[in-house]
Each structure stands twice: as structure tokens, then as C-alpha cells.
Amino acid sequence: xxxxxxxxxxxxxxxxxxxxxxxxxxxxxxxxxxxxxxxxxxxxxxxxxxxxxxxxxxxxxxxxxxxxxxxxxxxxxxxxxxxxxxxxxxxxxxxxxxxxxxxxxxxxxxxxxxxxxxxxxxxxxxxxxxxxxxxxxxxxxxxxxxxxxxxxx
Numbered sequence: 001x002x003x004x005x006x007x008x009x010x011x012x013x014x015x016x017x018x019x020x021x022x023x024x025x026x027x028x029x030x031x032x033x034x035x036x037x038x039x040x041x042x043x044x045x046x047x048x049x050x051x052x053x054x055x056x057x058x059x060x061x062x063x064x065x066x067x068x069x070x071x072x073x074x075x076x077x078x079x080x081x082x083x084x085x086x087x088x089x090x091x092x093x094x095x096x097x098x099x100x101x102x103x104x105x106x107x108x109x110x111x112x113x114x115x116x117x118x119x120x121x122x123x124x125x126x127x128x129x130x131x132x133x134x135x136x137x138x139x140x141x142x143x144x145x146x147x148x149x150x151x152x153x
Contacts, residue, residue: 011040
């Protein structure tokens, strides 16, 4: 991790809580004047610590009521097979997250869809059409206990 002091961490925490905060409000929160605060934010952006500013959307308000965690085992774990799988799923909007895993499965995906019918369509028209998949195991989330995009700083 890049060297971050206490003020940098306060800045990052405040930006994660509200990325629309004004520079004056941010400076006040972290105990700096506006100019040094702005310089620190720019430096955090240039160093790649802050990678962007986004709106967080409510999944259910958008009609996406089903979250599915999908474990994928590939037939082979050669680099070209892993790359082909990663390229394919990176194009699908339903896949919010994808991790290359250790253990019994090669990938873990988080997929959101409107309903079971939409998941069936996703499964039949996209996932099962990929070459090289040995098995697919789906687990449906019953309730979201915690969700955060804020990293500990």
C-alpha cells in the first residue's frame, strides 16, 4: 500500500462516504485549508489510490431482485483457457464481480438479474455456451446482510 498518513486516510474515508462533498467541506472535515486538501486529493488520484467517482445504485430499485453466486470449474486451467473465460464474462452486464479462486473451483461470480427466468436465460444463452467449462454451481442469496464498497482506510 502506498504511504498514507492520517490526513490521507481521513480524506479517503470522507470521499468514500460522500464523493460529492465539496473541497471546502472535505478540507474542513480533515483539518486542512482548501489548497493543501485539493493537492492531496490530486496526488491520491495521480498515485492511483483514488480510481474514480461513481453513483451507487440500488439493485432492487432497478428491478434486479436476484443475486446469484456462481462457482465455475474449467475443464483445463491453462492460461489461454483462463484468459478466454475472463474476456467472455467481462462483457456481460449481469456479472458484477468475478474472482479467480484457489481451491475446488476456478472462478466465483456475482451475478444480478431480475428473476429466476432472467437467470435461466443468462445461464442458457451465455454461461453454458462458453467452451471449456466443466461445471457450474449456482447459489442464490436469500438476503443481503452487509454490502459495502468502502475499503478500510
